């Protein structure tokens with residue numbers, strides 16, 4: 352099951368639905384503050400804690416945490432941004448239940464403190480931090496104070512992960528019910544530290560009504576081979592290679608086989624066939640031309656084109672021919688950049704049967720600007736092109752033209768190495784060949800690729816991921 356991610360608006364709706372069902376908002380806030388206090392007792396040094404409360408409900412959670420910590424005998428120092436009399440609703444109630452002193456937020460609020468609870472702004476952040484709020488957040492960094500963020504580090508936009516003004520580098524973040532996209536997207540994710548998701552009484556049943564479209568990408572094991580099956584039932588991946596960089600096609604074909612495709616064929620120009628045949632004996636090698644003949648065998652049910660294909664008019668034409676077969680396809684690298692001067696020619700031929708896997712550079716060559724979060728960009732590109740979009744990066748996003756999105760949260764930075772993208776294209780091709788729908792193949796493929804990289808460990812190269820896919824527990 353994919354772990355849903357709720358936007359700020361969806362989270363407010365979850366809150367409202369829960370309250371409408373008879374669960375009082377104050378109980379949600381008590382539970383939220385309790386989860387924060389508990390995390391503080393676990394990970395903060397047992398020294399005075401500065402609890403920085405903002406003017407909304409995030410601040411209300413802070414007042415609860417202050418009361419519960421003080422009750423346990425922890426020294427706390429509570430500072431408020433704004434006037435106490437301006438607090439509303441549950442936040443005002445929780446401020447009233449706090450009977451200790453409340454000072455006006457200033458840089459001195461951090462004096463004598465060995466830790467911070469950041470309760471300035473959460474889901475209600477509406478503009479960049481400025482004034483004393485920003486000064487204090489920056490001072491936390493200068494003093495290197497271990498900090499726990501309530502819901503999100505103040506300044507991190509819950510929907511986009513963008514930093515509005517400033518945000519502290521937190522040791523931990525305690526959020527509620529479900530994570531938000533901003534916890535998974537860069538740069539916000541890097542500010543959160545260890546994220547815990549606390550159950551505060553919102554029932555899972557609210558999700559039926561909210562129907563969130565975004566989730567974390569989950570690594571789903573490929574279908575188990577059938578006892579009465581044969582290799583063609585496990586699918587046949589065709590990798591269309593170019594004249595140079597045949598290693599890219601080899602990596603893609605190997606990954607497709609390792610992920611469970613029954614067969615993989617590399618189609619390559621005549622002059623490269625002999626050298627390719629001297630490599631992996633289990634990968635089939637065939638001539639690229641005549642291209643129509645190559646595509647005429649319907650058993651080659653998933654096609655990977657782009658890795659090492661070369662940027663050219665020929666690659667563009669071959670890509671269009673691949674799409675015209677109506678088979679599932681992965682379009683990577685040169686099969687994308689070959690359309691840099693005429694992206695609409697590509698878009699006109701695309702459907703959700705195609706998975707496009709651009710990195711930022713390839714993305715720019717098709718869609719122009721790289722403004723906005725990776726989530727927003729992937730969503731826009733999927734809608735514009737009509738295909739499944741996998742926008743590669745440290746926070747890879749997969750988007751379907753119908754608005755569904757998945758974010759990869761478990762990919763190590765070691766994946767930024769030569770050939771890694773070819774392995775990803777091969778994994779997705781292998782999953783497509785085994786019958787997974789393109790959006791699911793892309794999301795699961797990216798998550799499996801991340802897991803393979805993590806298992807390969809520091810110092811890994813693309814080839815090592817093949818070994819990860821061999822570990823018996825990999826698909827467990």
Ligand SMILES: NC(=O)C1=CN([C@@H]2O[C@H](COP(=O)(O)OP(=O)(O)OC[C@H]3O[C@@H](n4cnc5c(N)ncnc54)[C@H](OP(=O)(O)O)[C@@H]3O)[C@@H](O)[C@H]2O)[C@@H](O)CC1
Pocket residue numbers: 362363365366379380383405406407408409410411412471472473474475476477478479480481484501502503527551
């Ligand atoms: N949903 C749930 O289920 C639950 C949610 N809970 C908690 O509620 C939190 C959301 O609360 P919230 O909606 O009151 O918003 P919050 O983040 O406190 O800030 C709003 C205030 O800040 C102000 N403001 C904004 N930006 C600013 C800036 N840059 N500089 C200065 N001011 C700025 C803004 O002003 P305005 O934009 O109105 O002018 C408004 O006054 C959520 O994160 C979680 O912790 C839990 O209690 C349990 C259940």
Ligand SMILES: [K+]
Pocket residue numbers: 409469470471472473500501502503504505
């Ligand atoms: K916060």
